[in-house]
Amino acid sequence: MKKTFITLSIVFFIAVSAVSAHADLDNFLSNLNIQAKSNMNGFGVKLSTQFGVPLPKVQAIIKTVEFPAHAFMCLQLSLMTNIQLEIVLQTYKNNKGKGWGAIAKKLGIKPGSAEFHALKRGDFIFTGERSRKTVKGQGKSKVKGKGRKK
Secondary structure, X not given: OHHHHHHHHHHHHHHHHHHHHHHHHHHHHHHHHHHHHHOHHHHHHHHHHHHOOOHHHHHHHHHHOOXXXXXXXHHHHHHXXXXXXXXXXXXXXXXXXXXXXXXXXXXOXXXXXXXXXXXXXXXXXXXXXXXXXXXXXXXXXXXXXXXXXX
């Protein structure tokens, strides 16, 4: 009886963990959209500050993506991959129906990498504070990581 209970508990935990990995990114993006809708101007300013991208450019990005949180993800992926924002936005437009994992793969984030796992977990922060690294093409990068594209 105890073995059955323990086995079922482990199976349940694994199943919930697998589902919640995708839900974490969805929850993060959903919360960003709620924040944005409550104060779109403030959201744009926070994106501009955090990623070091001029506010008019951020506002233009927000207008071109499907949801405000997608602007965050495009900026975040540009930062993670060190790929120019325009290329990330084009990749987003061409692949947005396939999901963020597919977009990340197209941008060179390898499945199984720390970056890919962070993406799937929604392991991002949105503080509106200046990032230690800026989006490529928007200023000098102060931090360079291994395996980043140039």
